[in-house]
Amino acid sequence: MSATFNNQSRSLADWLSYLENQHHSAIDLGLERVAKVATQAKLTHLVAKVITVAGTNGKGSTCALLEQLLLAEGYRVGVYSSPHIVDYRERVRINGQLPDEHAFCESFAAIEQLRCDTSLSYFEFGTLAAIWMFSQQELDYVILEVGLGGRLDATNIVEPDVSVVTTVALDHVDWLGSDLQQIGREKAGIFRAGGKVVIGDDNIVESVLQCAKQLQCQQLAAGHQYTIEDTDAGWSYQGPKLAYQHLPYPKLPRANAATVLAIVEQLELSPSPEVVARVIANWQLAGRLQTLCNEPLVVLDVAHNPQSASYLASQLPVIAKGRKIVAVCAMLSDKDVSASLAPLMDKISYWHISGLNHPRGDDGSALAECLQHQQNVQRHASVKQAYAAAFNSLDNQTMLIVFGSFFTVAETLELSPASLSRE
Structure with a gap:
């Protein structure tokens, strides 16, 4: 030194x-x-x-x-x-x-x-x-x-x-x-x-x-x-x-x-x-099916590979309790994006996707390609923009799941309190 x-x-x-x-x-x-x-x-x-x-x-x-x-x-x-x-x-x-x-x-x-x-x-x-x-x-x-x-x-x-x-x-x-x-x-x-x-x-x-x-x-x-x-x-x-x-x-x-x-x-x-x-x-851990707020319901999960995404897919209907599910997703470029999204395709009603500001971060292109046949997809420049758009679309009949990487969850948690409420 x-x-x-x-x-x-x-x-x-x-x-x-x-x-x-x-x-x-x-x-x-x-x-x-x-x-x-x-x-x-x-x-x-x-x-x-x-x-x-x-x-x-x-x-x-x-x-x-x-x-x-x-x-x-x-x-x-x-x-x-x-x-x-x-x-x-x-x-x-x-x-x-x-x-x-x-x-x-x-x-x-x-x-x-x-x-x-x-x-x-x-x-x-x-x-x-x-x-x-x-x-x-x-x-x-x-x-x-x-x-x-x-x-x-x-x-x-x-x-x-x-x-x-x-x-x-x-x-x-x-x-x-x-x-x-x-x-x-x-x-x-x-x-x-x-x-x-x-x-x-x-x-x-x-x-x-x-x-x-x-x-x-x-x-x-x-x-x-x-x-x-x-x-x-x-x-x-x-x-x-x-x-x-x-x-x-x-x-x-x-x-x-x-x-x-x-x-x-x-x-x-x-x-x-x-x-x-x-x-x-009472078992809980930050970033693992973590409830950020209840009204509207926002849940965070670090699922970032096919196995963890499959578990998330199995739990979402239980958590949603009949609500439609909106997603914010951003992933790293070295992940199997297609296989990770596959178990969630029939669970998500609307997708907000973005890139990740990280050396290994994908710019959102891989997600966009995997979701090209889905009708309800909106691409954003950042997780912050994706989250704001998704959050402002929520009502009592919808919930938001934010997932794809530890970095996706981190960027969401680091948003100011003002950005976690409706604009």
């Missing part, structure tokens, strides 16, 4: 600007550099028990529910997740709270001193800083959400007590490839020989199960070692040691809730049925 960059006097915004320009590539998969710094900083083994969560979809909601359940049981919990939606501080939670800016600046300064001449990407630097922050706290559990893939992700430098794969689907094909079996192996790269693993999809690709078998892992897999079942009075979870009946149906994917209960089994915990039911009933 140059002499003009004073570690002690820089703001969080200064640090983030520095991190963005410090490395040659925003995404640079590989563990050699980050492991070198982590070893120097003694961050590869934490005193707290570590749960590392990988998967194409469901990572964030799984981490959030596990966190909320552990907190309800009185444990001290740290969570690292990404990306953030509005505030960088969203990436770290300690006992359910966002650390203040000073805590982030202090952790960045610590990693800057420890890394010497080792170049780190924005994500690697932030990951190490979060882990350093956790190491300074007396925590019982640390939950790490994998950023991209698993095997080569920076979170994989920490030895996990439980490794989790939620789902495997096509996404990030530029880095992980378009072969589902290969993507599965990359995500299963967080497994350890003889370690405890949870596999949350009862239709998981075979390569994930093969990795667990080859490593002789202690496995709890959906549809194998644990099952879920629908009943008139709710749904049930049945594992080797734990069973829960009459659980409330959550707004977020029930499979992810079952994954959390399997993680709880692997941690050898046994929360009461009353606590489990209450936490699941």
Whole structure:
């Protein structure tokens, strides 16, 4: 770091600007550099028990529910997740709270001193800083959400007590490839020989199960070692040691809730049925079927690939309750736009589409091409313009869903209060 960059006097915004320009590539998969710094900083083994969560979809909601359940049981919990939606501080939670800016600046300064001449990407630097922050706290559990893939992700430098794969689907094909079996192996790269693993999809690709078998892992897999079942009075979870009946149906994917209960089994915990039911009933996460306002009804969701879009499509009729559905959509250029929109085509009555102001953002052309045979489509220059037009069209018989990317949701949330009301 140059002499003009004073570690002690820089703001969080200064640090983030520095991190963005410090490395040659925003995404640079590989563990050699980050492991070198982590070893120097003694961050590869934490005193707290570590749960590392990988998967194409469901990572964030799984981490959030596990966190909320552990907190309800009185444990001290740290969570690292990404990306953030509005505030960088969203990436770290300690006992359910966002650390203040000073805590982030202090952790960045610590990693800057420890890394010497080792170049780190924005994500690697932030990951190490979060882990350093956790190491300074007396925590019982640390939950790490994998950023991209698993095997080569920076979170994989920490030895996990439980490794989790939620789902495997096509996404990030530029880095992980378009072969589902290969993507599965990359995500299963967080497994350890003889370690405890949870596999949350009862239709998981075979390569994930093969990795667990080859490593002789202690496995709890959906549809194998644990099952879920629908009943008139709710749904049930049945594992080797734990069973829960009459659980409330959550707004977020029930499979992810079952994954959390399997993680709880692997941690050898046994929360009461009353606590489990209450936490699941209150389960929520920013940007995941998030209600922005009720009159008119506006919902935000970060669905940005075929699998997450399919789940959104399944939930929209339940949320809409007979209303017509208007959509605002903007996506990144490296996403499978056609396959992501397909499950929503017969759910949306009117589309407002735009580009995204991001280096990987599509300008709206891909969306326009996919929707060229739809009659009710309006293209806008920005998410802000698309949102304003859509919001002003709403009445009591219509609702608005905003989706397509974390950045789409972020741009919507960052609009001023005045722009969230009728003009």
